[in-house]
Amino acid sequence: MARCDTCGNHYDKTFTVTRGEERGTFDSFECAAQAMAPDCAHCGCRILGHGVEAEGSIFCCAHCARAVGEHELVDRA
Ligand SMILES: [Zn+2]
Ligand SMILES: [Zn+2]
Structure with missing residues (x-):
């Protein structure tokens, strides 16, 4: 056990x-x-998918990455 x-x-x-x-x-x-699982650096939700890495932080989506100033990332829908 x-x-x-x-x-x-x-x-x-x-x-x-x-x-x-x-x-x-x-x-x-x-x-x-x-x-x-890592937490999104912006909204704090748990990242169970691939997530988005930017500037040494990890985000749940490109929207959150952009919210802290990362403008290069775009979600592919
Ligand atoms: Zn348990
Ligand atoms: Zn997020």
Whole structure:
């Protein structure tokens, strides 16, 4: 039995997520996203898709990147 790093739940079907040097054990994707997904630097929402990287920050969409002064990025609809 492993323990979820986010909620502390003991569960027999936990999984591990590794990103670079970061590594965590979780009981659900909800908990994995809570712990591992980056937050948009503008609106603070959790980025579960690709996101947009600009000037060393990560944003959920081009709109948020533009809101802090990044004018080069455009969402492809
Ligand atoms: Zn959990
Ligand atoms: Zn955003």
